Amino acid sequence: MKRSRDERRLYHDLAWTWPIVSPPGRYTREAHAIRRLIRGRAPGARTLLHLGCGGGHLDKTLKRAFEITGVDLSPAMLALARRLNPDVAYRVGDMRSIRLRRTFDAVVIADSIAYMLTNRELLAAFGTAFVHLVPGGVFLTYVERTPATFRQDATTRAIARRGDVEVVLIENQHDPDPADTTYESTFVYLIRRRGRLRIETDRHRLGLFPLPVWRGLLRRAGFRVTQLVGEPDRRGARGNATFVCVRPAIDR
Known part of the structure; x- marks a missing residue:
């Protein structure tokens, strides 16, 4: 069947609307939850790689706890992020392929993981997270929707x-x-x-994948899945499940 065009104007000419419709203050609780989950597995975690960081709204709070490096595919979003967080290092890059030649104590991919459209793309993003983690490092990623919770025309x-x-x-x-x-x-x-x-x-x-696919691909990337917090979006409400994963101290 004919595919619809993937415009993503939010990340280009309409990026200026993002701080208006979804202001940074709305992310404070979410950022604190991320901090707690990371510190729960790695109490001494200091450095954090945020893949798909968007306009830097999570980083505004997370930078109080971590030294952050942010990566995003959208220069327009990164311009907003730099304006909001001039003390954070930001890079243009694709979460499926970027290699920074350094490692971090933690890696986060929040709702931007939803732009992975196939198993192969999802695995590639997980692989990027894995290679940028120190042994014993923590990886968090979101599942907003699955086929079981998706509501048509919500x-x-x-x-x-x-x-x-x-x-x-x-x-x-x-x-x-x-x-x-x-x-x-x-x-x-x-x-x-x-x-x-x-x-x-x-x-x-x-992308829309069943939870077993997420688990399987995370393990295939090399992670040990330690926890699933929350559950995917139901009935059109905003919400997500969070996978908490660890790079084993000794790789398999």
């Missing part, structure tokens, strides 16, 4: 304002082919500046 709405700009963001999740490992997330932006309306649309393709 739709959400958010309204945000900053100064004279109001953004209404409508997001719809649709799976045109349940036999494959992807689904579509379509965004409609109603942007009002001083009362004048502008309408923009955006479309993203995202």
